[in-house]
Amino acid sequence: MAQGTDGMRRRHFLAGGAAAGGAALLTGTGLAAPAAAADEAGAAAAAAEPVTVVTPADKRYADLVRGWNQRWVAAPERVVLAETTAQVVQAVQKAVAGGKRLTVRGGGHCWEDWVFNPEVRVILDMTKMNKVTYDPRMNAIAVEAGAQLLNVYERMYRTWGVVVPAGMCFQVGAGGHVSGGGWGLLCRQLGLVVDHLYAVEVVTVAADGTARAIVATREADDPHRELWWAHTGGGGGNFGVITRFWFRSPGATGTDPAALLPQPPAEVLVSAVAWPWAEMTEARFTRLVKNYGDWHAKHLRPGTPNDNLVSMLALNHRSNGYIGLITQADATVPDAERVLDDFLAAMTAGLDLAHVPLSTPMGELPAMPELAEPRRMPWLQAARYLGTTNATLNDPSLKGDFKSAYYRTAMPDAHIAAFYRHLGDDLVNPTASVLLSSFGGQVNAVAPDATAAPHREAAYKAAWMIWWTDPADEPRSLRWIREFFHGVYADTGGVPVPNAVTDGCYVNYPDIDLHDPAYNRSGVPWYTLYYKHAYPRLQQVKAKYDPTDVFRHSQSVRAAKP
Structure with a gap:
């Protein structure tokens, strides 16, 4: 570590990253009112379910406060293993209200200490949120952001014969990988994984400290389209907690999941x-x-x-x-x-x-x-x-x-x-x-x-x-x-x-x-x-969706000044 970097690491560390959705508080998606109401009812029910919390007294603690790179080991007060978007909202809200620094583990593959930082007080572990499903309301294949890439490939290919051109390493979590633009062995043939991203769900924190889940799509008339755009290469941990992605290739038609994304070579x-x-x-x-x-x-x-x-x-x-x-x-x-x-x-x-x-x-x-x-x-x-x-x-x-x-x-x-x-x-x-x-x-x-x-x-x-x-x-x-x-x-x-x-x-x-x-x-x-x-545009997104800089690390996007 470079001389003078330790202090910067202590002052700035990740509060955000990769998560995955369950029932969602959908905002600004253009969904019909009954569907949105059903989602909110489901989210309320999920919120009442107990959330797994691991503290230092738990034998699992030592394994849950480190990731792939063993240089970085954290010592938080608790690790929260969320299973739904509603639980993510709760965890974020509790951390913000208590003034606790929050970081988020998706796949645990981060190369720097943006997740496992010595000063983090709460780690939000999203590895239980790993489902890959077809969502008929969005007419897209939904991937919870705690899903690891090989599991994504297995589920997509065995079920529908399709793929997203994401990374090679099997244990990389979807949340951080996709939001950083993604690269994989099919990139020259099929483009980057974000070229097939239709929508993203993100838990953000407003200026008044209120946490909420927002779904942003690539639709031209979506009021949250810029939030979608920021997650097509703007990096994890910058704007909120990613809970779910939806994938559908541009130009795809019909409602057959097997026709919504490209097929890999046989x-x-x-x-x-x-x-x-x-x-x-x-x-x-x-x-x-x-x-x-x-x-x-x-x-x-x-x-x-x-x-x-x-x-x-x-x-x-x-x-x-x-x-x-x-x-x-x-x-x-x-x-x-x-x-x-x-x-x-x-x-x-x-x-x-x-x-x-x-x-x-x-x-x-x-x-x-x-x-x-x-x-x-x-x-x-x-x-x-x-x-x-x-x-x-x-x-x-x-x-x-x-x-x-x-x-x-x-x-x-x-x-x-x-x-x-x-x-x-x-x-x-x-x-x-x-x-x-x-x-x-x-x-x-x-x-x-x-x-x-x-x-x-x-x-x-x-x-x-x-x-x-x-x-x-x-x-x-x-x-x-x-x-x-x-x-x-x-x-x-x-x-x-x-x-x-x-x-x-x-x-x-x-x-x-x-x-x-x-x-x-x-x-x-x-x-x-x-x-x-792209950076000035990312700064505008930061200012709108994370105005109090809750989600930050040593190289996070800084909000544009008014």
């Missing part, structure tokens, strides 16, 4: 290959990274067969032993094998080093030696395989630090040289890596201001990651990732500022260092790195 081709670090000269490393960036910059625009392919280049530290490339392509499109073969040929063009099977775990990815030759797999099987089989991803003892950048072009030589230098230094940690992953295709088909996810012109993104267990390893690990990341962007003040080459950072990979002047010397604030041109 089968996909999955390929996994690696190159040994022992033979990776700087020239070879440069060629490989250049090839990856060139292909994605060339195929940024949608409308070609290459939309059906997504890939991840795992630039692992030398101590891992290998650099890996994982590719997934729709196996049902014409000439699918050729699409994949052409990509692999482009990746290895000019590279005088043969690839080998991917036989070691790489960051969040498992070893996949059996996929050295592309294999056809049913889509859901592939989603489960890639999302659940990595030991690092599932190790409950690990602590980590993470950073991100978007690229619009092939990586400049100076950046690649810094990558090669830091990935080849004397650190001994096989988890240390940078994962380059596909963007573009159908992501690029949506205008940058249509949603609050502004990085539509990016061709690919980079995610820095390092894990450790022993507290003694933390200083060295943090020093390595900071020197690496901020060193790459030394010419632009230490961060990937939006320009012709880079395009800022991904809010779902939050990085507290972005607002520390010791690391960000660019003059470009953290909120521009995350939100670009």
Whole structure:
């Protein structure tokens, strides 16, 4: 943690995040009066039901005050496990009335301490609110925001044969993931998950301290449409407690749930290959990274067969032993094998080093030696395989630090040289890596201001990651990732500022260092790195729906001044 950041962490921490709906207090949705009245009656009944509350005396407490990243452990007075929207409203109202700082756990996958903060007094745990259902009143598929992504895929696909193009890691909660814009292995083919978001339910707090649930839709005449828009990339914990999403693709017609969202490919081709670090000269490393960036910059625009392919280049530290490339392509499109073969040929063009099977775990990815030759797999099987089989991803003892950048072009030589230098230094940690992953295709088909996810012109993104267990390893690990990341962007003040080459950072990979002047010397604030041109509009939403700044953390949206 940077010098001077601790105080900021203590002063600002999350009060909001991901939750999931049950019976709702629906406001401004255009629902018929009888339906709204029925919802309110249901909410009143739900409110009378006892809510599970865990205190420090409960044996469950130690497990419920920490998430995926073991760096962050809270010590709240209580953990409230809500099951309905009405109970969320109650929990928020009680915390506000008592002057208690509230944070909200959705899937527990937050990379920073925005949920599990030392000063939080109440954690609202939404993991019991995980239903995925068809809502005939909204004519959309409803996903409670505590649902984890693999469960969302299982329910949607097994029941209706449809999908939302959300993330790969199985235990990510829908609330934070969707509200941050989302990214997944189907993004080039189907866009971002928010491109299919029809409505969102949010528990907000008015200027007089009253908590209420609001449903905001993308309908042009919805008075709360801006609240919907803010949750299409504006990040979690900024405006209220997300309790439920409704998904229906733009242009979908009829009332059959099987026709309201896109279908994933019945089968996909999955390929996994690696190159040994022992033979990776700087020239070879440069060629490989250049090839990856060139292909994605060339195929940024949608409308070609290459939309059906997504890939991840795992630039692992030398101590891992290998650099890996994982590719997934729709196996049902014409000439699918050729699409994949052409990509692999482009990746290895000019590279005088043969690839080998991917036989070691790489960051969040498992070893996949059996996929050295592309294999056809049913889509859901592939989603489960890639999302659940990595030991690092599932190790409950690990602590980590993470950073991100978007690229619009092939990586400049100076950046690649810094990558090669830091990935080849004397650190001994096989988890240390940078994962380059596909963007573009159908992501690029949506205008940058249509949603609050502004990085539509990016061709690919980079995610820095390092894990450790022993507290003694933390200083060295943090020093390595900071020197690496901020060193790459030394010419632009230490961060990937939006320009012709880079395009800022991904809010779902939050990085507290972005607002520390010791690391960000660019003059470009953290909120521009995350939100670009969308930030002033997000500030207006903040001012309207959270005027007293109940829902805040160290990098939350600040309300626009009157």
